[in-house]
Amino acid sequence: MNKIRAGVIGVGLMGRLYGRLLKELPQAELTAVFDVDAELAARVGTELGAKACASVEDLLNQVDAVFVCSPDRAHLEPVLAAAAAGKHVFVEKPLATRSEEGLQMVEAADKAGIVFMVGHVLRFDPRYIHARNAVAEGDVGEVVHMFARRNTYIDQGRHYASWTTVPWFLGIHDIDVLMWICGSPIVSVYARGARKLLAAKGADDSVLAVLTFANGAIAGLEVSFVLPLVQGNRQSPLLEVVGSEGMIHVMPYLRGITIHKADGLVEPDPLYNMGPVMHGQIAGVYKEETVHFLRCIQEGITPAVTGRDALLAVTVVEALERSLASGREEKVVAITS
Ligand SMILES: NC(=O)c1ccc[n+]([C@@H]2O[C@H](COP(=O)([O-])OP(=O)(O)OC[C@H]3O[C@@H](n4cnc5c(N)ncnc54)[C@H](O)[C@@H]3O)[C@@H](O)[C@H]2O)c1
Structure with missing residues (x-):
């Protein structure tokens, strides 16, 4: 099976963690990262061997799936752009801080027929x-x-x-x-x-x-x-x-x-865990969550945490x-x- 080409938007604490997980997991390939802080994106891109993109649109051209890890109030735009481009989306919790925006994302994901999962890691x-x-x-x-x-x-x-x-x-x-x-x-x-x-x-x-x-x-x-x-x-x-x-x-x-x-x-x-802990690789709940999202894409199944749950x-x-x-x-x- 082909590797899922994945990108990360927002490479702070969580984005960098998912970037590292995607680099380690055999079913995925970390191809691109984007952050409004271009210097940070360049640094994380070099560290993880991914292209640091100049825009969300540029990133979306390089991926099958995207991890949205920007601050809570900056989830809407990248999620809508990814859904419009037909890319699968994992977005960190909270889905949104306004339910109207959350509903917009859920409806866009439904319309696009993508896998849409929210990071309720518990x-x-x-x-x-x-x-x-x-x-x-x-x-x-x-x-x-x-x-x-x-x-x-x-x-x-x-x-x-x-x-x-x-x-x-x-x-x-x-x-x-x-x-x-x-x-x-x-x-x-x-x-x-x-x-x-x-x-x-x-x-x-x-x-x-x-x-x-x-x-x-x-x-x-x-x-x-x-x-x-x-x-x-x-x-x-x-x-x-x-x-x-x-x-x-x-x-x-x-x-x-x-x-x-x-x-x-x-x-x-x-x-x-936020770092490599088990024989050189990250283990724990964030890995389980990422593996589950990738499996939903590969097998066409509904995620354990849907957009409507998160809403x-x-x-x-x-x-x-x-x-x-x-x-x-x-x-x-x-x-x-
Ligand atoms: N599931 C968990 O356990 C967990 C833990 C921490 C944070 N979070 C969530 O993850 C998300 C990110 O949190 P974090 O801790 O990584 O924050 P952070 O402050 O460490 O990183 C956020 C990054 O997003 C970038 N950014 C800001 N605006 C952006 C935009 N419009 N587009 C792209 N990038 C942008 C910033 O430059 C920064 O690098 C938040 O939604 C937060 O609530 C979840």
Whole structure:
């Protein structure tokens, strides 16, 4: 089978990671990269052996599939251009930060008949997959309530608060999997934010929200951009599901390894790797996600995360942001063609 010629738009943290994965995977060939920062594109192109293109149009001429890894508010144009050119699209989460734009992308992908997948990577984390399967198989009975947490360090928070918010950047991951695991959409959101360390950027440090599902279940969500950079401090993502007949604890913060070095403690993450870790190649959830997208193209199957799944999560974060602004519980407003 011919290799899938792939390109990456936006070669920051995530774009460079997918570029490296595409270079390593035998079923793909990284042919082109593009970034508004032409110097960065040239550097990453040289590093990964791909052409640094001067425009999105130029890139689209060299590929069968594209990975859109530009900032959240810069997904629409490249996705629409790729769909119009009949190229398959993987776009990072959140699909969009306005549901109207998300719907435009979903409709363009439908019309073009391309494979369209969104990077909700928790759906490729084996622990979250086990949780979903356990609920679907009735192992914990009826879901009563859930709790999800995701947080990152203040240096990351400072970088990302310049173009996104903590619910859009981190919360949307858990909002997507909570609905996937519960098997029911979120219908309303009540959220509160604390604004101290990132106040100068006009951003919330941390947000807590109560989510209500159509089937009557509820969930608590805690997301933060401001974990202090102190020795031994770790990110503490988790998921708990309380059901009528059982419980699930997902504990990704227990990484399973600690390395005590002379200059400090290190806890490598075995699944969310950003570098070569297994005999010289990147392993983990981002590899699984990329392999799945390529398989969908080769076998003509529907991705595990569709554009419409991702659009649903966008409408929930919109309601969450409205709740932060209004101080009231806000209903999720569905958007359909
Ligand atoms: N799935 C995950 O775990 C995960 C983690 C981090 C970020 N993300 C998402 O991935 C996307 C990229 O985030 P990142 O962390 O790589 O950000 P980043 O800031 O490291 O990189 C973004 C890159 O996009 C470039 N860019 C800006 N505007 C552009 C445009 N219009 N066209 C092309 N390139 C443009 C920038 O120059 C930069 O190099 C975002 O949507 C983000 O929310 C997902």
